[in-house]
Amino acid sequence: MELSIKEYFISEILDMTNTTVLVQLFELYQLLKKNTIGDSPILSYAGCLEDGEAEAMRQLFQTEFQQIEGEW
Numbered sequence: 920m921e922l923s924i925k926e927y928f929i930s931e932i933l934d935m936t937n938t939t940v941l942v943q944l945f946e947l948y949q950l951l952k953k954n955t956i957g958d959s960p961i962l963s964y965a966g967c968l969e970d971g972e973a974e975a976m977r978q979l980f981q982t983e984f985q986q987i988e989g990e991w
Contacts, residue, residue, distance in 0.1 A: 924966070 922930065935941055968976070 932941070932944070935944075
């Protein structure tokens with residue numbers, strides 16, 4: 920079973936022994952929280968696709984929308 924990105928990140932933090940890196944990580948996290956766009960409705964969809972589904976969608980977009988039809 921694969922870990923979610925959140926579970927993986929928490930696991931990495933728990934295994935971290937360098938306190939300097941932990942402090943830097945915390946400071947970076949605080950900066951990201953401060954500068955991240957608020958509760959955009961589109962963010963509710965973040966992470967809802969499995970990797971395979973996202974890749975299939977990417978390929979579909981690339982195949983179907985690579986060329987422009989008609990005159991511009």
